[in-house]
Amino acid sequence: MTDPTALRRAEAVRHFNRFYTQHIGALHERLQKSSFSLTEVRVLHELTRGRAQTAAMLARNLGLDSGYLSRLLTSFERRNLITRRPSESDARQSLIALTDQGHAAYEPLDTAAIKDVMSVLERLTSGSQEQLIGAMRLVERLLDDRPRRGIITLRAPRIGEYGWLVHRQAMLFASEHDWDQSFEGVLARVIADFTQHHDPLRETCWIAEQDSAIVGSALLAGVSTTVARIRLLYIEPDMRRLGIGTQLVEECVRFARRVGYTKLTLSIASALDDARRLCERAGFVCAAAAPERRFGHDLTVELWERDL
Known part of the structure; x- marks a missing residue:
């Protein structure tokens, strides 16, 4: 030891x-x-x-x-x-x-x-x-090593939870992928822009909750009048492979289609295999990929799209 x-x-x-x-x-x-x-x-x-x-x-x-x-x-x-x-x-x-x-x-x-x-x-x-x-x-x-098949509820963030999402995702990606504090800055800017300027009729954010605990999130923001983008998509590590990510993405698709968007996009680092598989299952295709220096690493950033 x-x-x-x-x-x-x-x-x-x-x-x-x-x-x-x-x-x-x-x-x-x-x-x-x-x-x-x-x-x-x-x-x-x-x-x-x-x-x-x-x-x-x-x-x-x-x-x-x-x-x-x-x-x-x-x-x-x-x-x-x-x-x-x-x-x-x-x-x-x-x-x-x-x-x-x-x-x-x-x-x-x-x-x-x-x-x-x-x-x-x-x-x-x-x-x-x-x-x-x-x-x-x-x-x-x-x-608890038993299967966690409890009911997952999707709801709007409460006061303080937008900041918590920045904290949690910055900590999680630092632990799992060694991303530096610049990722936290990106998250903070996304949240700041969304909370101050978003259109509540065409943009939204979901918290995935089980037994009053946050287990995931997704934010949908408009890029143009016809295109929307999924951001802040994450699932707690111990809750992955239980269909929560699929539930969040499907809710994004339903919302985007209902309010009139015709295309949904999502940016993913190519090293995030689980996220890429989730996109493929949800009907997204990789439309572009480019090498970039981000978050302290040389990454390949992919743009995934789905027509609605």
Whole structure:
């Protein structure tokens, strides 16, 4: 372990783990006074989600050892907290559901947990609460290895988000392609011109959002009365190959056609393979290419077009 960057990152994660474990321990003081362990409460909570589940589903969803879970469920059944019935689709499995007594046992624990969390949030301003929730969602999204097939919403940017797009895309392209600060300057000029002078009837910008987190964007600006250009097109790295880029480009095409443009264009550096494939799938063709010195690198900049 000689890579200093990897070591720094690993220590940062360990530091956060220690802090969060200590913080969660404080939140669970009330729970420690009950007759249920933290794991038992997690299982009870999972069973309150409105549908009967098998032991295999519970073990998978909660990351529990199947043998340990089996003993826990046997204890629940003995205390009349759950019922089991044969699954109609798989006779080898039993469907587990909470009894009325199980719901009654869990309800005060849930109420206490919510009260404890609210007491923590009350120490923060409203803006800080939303910042915390956003950070938690980001951690969950980045560490969750399950497919992220949640609903993607396209909406207009809110106050502060145009500046955030400049920051995020400058950071992302610096990290992935080593582009320098001149790219940030280009982004800032695009945003400044758009926010001050754009025609809201013929130009627009979309934020792609999932679970209140920004996962992509696209901006459509007029070049002339007949030609429009897509700019600020990007997708978060962990959300790529899920169709979000296609959704954004298709929305640009629909909007441009609806307001009367006859051609849509997009400039791409030839090294951006994912963006080039996205354009090809969306019906664009490469109309021109030229070598240019941009963003600290010798690039080939391509102009992609699609007739509407």
